[in-house]
Amino acid sequence: MTMAIKVETEEGIILCLKSEWLKLSPGDEIIIIGERGEEVGKVLPYPEMPITTQFRQRKVLKEIKRKMTENDRERREENLKRENEIFETCLKKIKEENILIKLITADCSFDGKIVTLYFTAKERMDFRDLVRDIASFFNVKVEMRQISVREEAKRISGCGSCGRPFCCTTFIKEFEPTTITMAKEQGLSLDPDRVSGPCGRILCCIGYEYQTYEEMSKKLPPKGSRVTMGKVSGKVVGINPLRQTVTLDLGDGQKTDVPITNLEVKLD
DSSP: OOEEEEEEETTEEEEEEOOSSOOOOTTOEEEEEETTEEEEEEEOSOOOEEOOHHHHHHTOEEEEEEEOOHHHHHHHHHHHHHHHHHHHHHHHHHHHTTOOOEEEEEEEOTTSSEEEEEEEOSSOOOOHHHHHHHHHHHTSEEEEEEOOHHHHHHHHOOBOTTSSBOHHHHTOOSOOOOOHHHHHHTTOOOOHHHHBOTTSSBOGGGGTTHHHHHHHHTTSOOTTOEEEETTEEEEEEEEETTTTEEEEEEETTEEEEEEOTTOOOEEO
8 A cells, every 4th residue: 555654844834755775763864745845855754644635636645756965054054045145135134125025034946046045024025126126136036925924924824822933833734714703612711812813813722623513512501501500509600611601600609610511510
């Protein structure tokens, strides 16, 4: 059976077709064939995956060309220096021409023929002169790519409030929508500073367990309802979906947590 392995690239974690003639180990640096030609990747210590029809139809598998050579490493270092030079030059021209965009990163293709400039902007701008100047000065093809604030955080990277690297930098390939409602239904703080990431949007991790909370909440009586459990009767003022318990207000300031397992719940 044909297998695939997970590889880390600048764009995130991807799947590559396992080479039958090339012996690879976790941590090996390799050259793969990506959307812009040759790209650098690193083999990750994950189990191999059988290739399904779904993978083939989505065309998500990349081809491994070779292990990195010393020449490849030298080229990578040259590209990093070239990216920094292009980035600084572009910043100066943006300031000189008063172009209202925020330049995020400059990314050279492995062969050095294409440079992609990632930026954010509040409104549509004309930067044709900028592209022409950069392309002429460095003798490269220039691509301008506008990105969102979430994609900006992904490219810059950093650590979240949890102390770990950004999820978007390490493993998220496509952003799923997250809302303040998700935080509310999980009983999390609604303070924007607590539930927002450095990008200013609702934390991506808010959505990881939302579906579980949503499903388990269906088994509980809603807040505000009056219930009777045996000899215990009161108003539901809180729920804990994971523990499958409800907090009852018994009156006179008394509250108690009651599990619903094997108990009959009657809504008044």
